[in-house]
Amino acid sequence: xxxxxxxxxxxxxxxxxxxxxxxxxxxxxxxxxxxxxxxxxxxxxxxxxxxxxxxxxxxxxxxxxxxxxxxxxxxxxxxxxxxxxxxxxxxxxxxxxxxxxxxxxxxxxxxxxxxxxxxxxxxxxxxxxxxxxxxxxxxxxxxxxxxxxxxxxxxxxxxxxxxxxxxxxxxxxxxxxxxxxxxxxxxxxxxxxxxxxxxxxxxxxxxxxxxxxxxxxxxxxxxxxxxxxxxxxxxxxxxxxxxxxxxxxxxxxxxxxxxxxxxxx
Amino acid sequence: xxxxxxxxxxxxxxxxxxxxxxxxxxxxxxxxxxxxxxxxxxxxxxxxxxxxxxxxxxxxxxxxxxxxxxxxxxxxxxxxxxxxxxxxxxxxxxxxxxxxxxxxxxxxxxxxxxxxxxxxxxxxxxxxxxxxxxxxxxxxxxxxxxxxxxxxxxxxxxxxxxxxxxxxxxxxxxxxxxxxxxxxxxxxxxxxxxxxxxxxxxxxxxxxxxxxxxxxxxxxxxxxxxxxxxxxxxxxxxxxxxxxxxxxxxxxxxxxxxxxxxxxx
Numbered sequence: 001x002x003x004x005x006x007x008x009x010x011x012x013x014x015x016x017x018x019x020x021x022x023x024x025x026x027x028x029x030x031x032x033x034x035x036x037x038x039x040x041x042x043x044x045x046x047x048x049x050x051x052x053x054x055x056x057x058x059x060x061x062x063x064x065x066x067x068x069x070x071x072x073x074x075x076x077x078x079x080x081x082x083x084x085x086x087x088x089x090x091x092x093x094x095x096x097x098x099x100x101x102x103x104x105x106x107x108x109x110x111x112x113x114x115x116x117x118x119x120x121x122x123x124x125x126x127x128x129x130x131x132x133x134x135x136x137x138x139x140x141x142x143x144x145x146x147x148x149x150x151x152x153x154x155x156x157x158x159x160x161x162x163x164x165x166x167x168x169x170x171x172x173x174x175x176x177x178x179x180x181x182x183x184x185x186x187x188x189x190x191x192x193x194x195x196x197x198x199x200x201x202x203x204x205x206x207x208x209x210x211x212x213x214x215x216x217x218x219x220x221x222x223x224x225x226x227x228x229x230x231x232x233x234x235x236x237x238x239x240x241x242x243x244x245x246x247x248x249x250x251x252x253x254x255x256x257x258x259x260x261x262x263x264x265x
Numbered sequence: 266x267x268x269x270x271x272x273x274x275x276x277x278x279x280x281x282x283x284x285x286x287x288x289x290x291x292x293x294x295x296x297x298x299x300x301x302x303x304x305x306x307x308x309x310x311x312x313x314x315x316x317x318x319x320x321x322x323x324x325x326x327x328x329x330x331x332x333x334x335x336x337x338x339x340x341x342x343x344x345x346x347x348x349x350x351x352x353x354x355x356x357x358x359x360x361x362x363x364x365x366x367x368x369x370x371x372x373x374x375x376x377x378x379x380x381x382x383x384x385x386x387x388x389x390x391x392x393x394x395x396x397x398x399x400x401x402x403x404x405x406x407x408x409x410x411x412x413x414x415x416x417x418x419x420x421x422x423x424x425x426x427x428x429x430x431x432x433x434x435x436x437x438x439x440x441x442x443x444x445x446x447x448x449x450x451x452x453x454x455x456x457x458x459x460x461x462x463x464x465x466x467x468x469x470x471x472x473x474x475x476x477x478x479x480x481x482x483x484x485x486x487x488x489x490x491x492x493x494x495x496x497x498x499x500x501x502x503x504x505x506x507x508x509x510x511x512x513x514x515x516x517x518x519x520x521x522x523x524x525x526x527x528x529x530x
Contacts, residue, residue: 131506132506134502165502199521232517235520237430238399241513248513249514255500256464259498
């Protein structure tokens with residue numbers, strides 16, 4: 001591994017700037033931190049731009065760096081890792097990865113199940129939803145522009161590798177709703193005022209599950225386009241669930257129905 | 266509202282010290298922040314010790330303070346709110362509340378469904394699980410001593426009022442397992458190596474659902490005492506779910522079964 005000693009090094013400066021959303025998105029790149037997520041990323045090594053290892057932990061990552069020796073590896077001072085890392089207690093390894101490209105026409109051509117997130121602002125929730133979507137076989141995650149960046153360091157960490165495994169379309173707008181409808185998708189939206197329990201719905205077919213923010217619910221211009229409304233029954237004292245929890249309960253039901261129906265095919 | 270001007274004021278110093286776990290637990294008190302959670306707390310006003318309002322927002326809280334005028338209200342400088350608050354962007358109101366007492370014998374005498382959390386370290390997950398447990402009618406939350414403090418500011422915020430509505434027993438140990446078994450409880454534990462899908466289980470009766478940390482799973486001394494093992498089926502590429510997500514899926518199933526069985530009674 002080549003050493004980097006100074007904070008003035010261009011590669012270090014570039015990495016640190018990726019903590020900024022605008023810079024991430026103009027560069028189509030993002031930071032990944034920690035061994036588990038890096039290992040997930042390395043299943044497709046061409047997305048990795050370069051990797052920085054804390055010089056006190058070089059031995060720990062020796063095997064991994066030899067396995068992927070065609071990649072750019074750098075050993076850097078602990079202080080530099082802290083400088084480019086977003087975590088409170090950095091794990092000693094930070095990499096730069098390319099954001100996967102997600103083209104709308106390709107995405108809808110071969111998909112059956114999407115989750116559409118509207119105004120989800122908490123990065124931990126965003127990452128957890130991405131992780132859960134991966135676990136339950138979602139074909140793509142659609143985000144309105146008011147959502148938190150799914151490539152923010154905390155969302156990436158919470159996604160536990162989901163970020164590399166589920167296509168994410170980040171600029172969902174009105175014209176995409178029309179395009180979904182033309183392609184035969186039904187939009188299903190959670191609503192406190194319906195008596196339609198989620199488990200009485202059929203999740204087979206072409207489905208978009210719509211989840212709004214806890215603070216603002218689903219935006220009106222999306223809600224009026226929805227075809228089916230459902231609720232998750234709870235103790236009546238409680239008026240809402242965490243957005244990641246509500247997403248998980250619905251996606252788990254969709255996955256269960258898909259598994260059940262595949263048993264009979 | 267009485268004004269407090271100085272950081273040296275004993276009540277301000279006391280509030281700030283409640284950000285520390287040891288102090289919270291020796292005082293059996295904790296901080297609550299934000300309007301929504303305070304309103305939930307005020308359903309049982311005797312748990313409130315005192316309330317601090319940002320002096321620039323006194324008008325906003327005029328109605329609430331008049332409704333609860335027997336409580337101690339103080340108007341304080343914005344800087345003092347920031348000093349006692351744990352939030353990045355304080356909402357302008359911080360209160361001190363008493364921790365509800367939770368006695369083991371009373372707790373198990375009249376309960377059917379517990380969730381036992383082992384080594385859950387993330388305060389956001391802890392709060393989300395408390396919120397979800399409230400939504401799905403859990404009778405009590407049992408915590409091993411390696412768990413994060415459920416009365417930490419972030420857990421309290423994420424619980425969205427659940428902290429006041431679900432009994433929490435924080436010092437769960439070996440002797441409590443014996444006591445649960447004597448009382449007729451079955452312990453159900455998630456396990457990646459079983460073929461027992463969670464939805465094939467019967468959650469009626471006296472049940473303890475055991476959820477371990479994502480990093481370490483369920484401790485061996487608890488696992489060996491469990492009666493039933495289950496899994497949540499997922500895409501086989503994904504080896505685990507977020508602890509709050511796994512809890513939600515199981516608790517939702519237990520609630521669904523309880524509702525279904527009450528329909529037939």
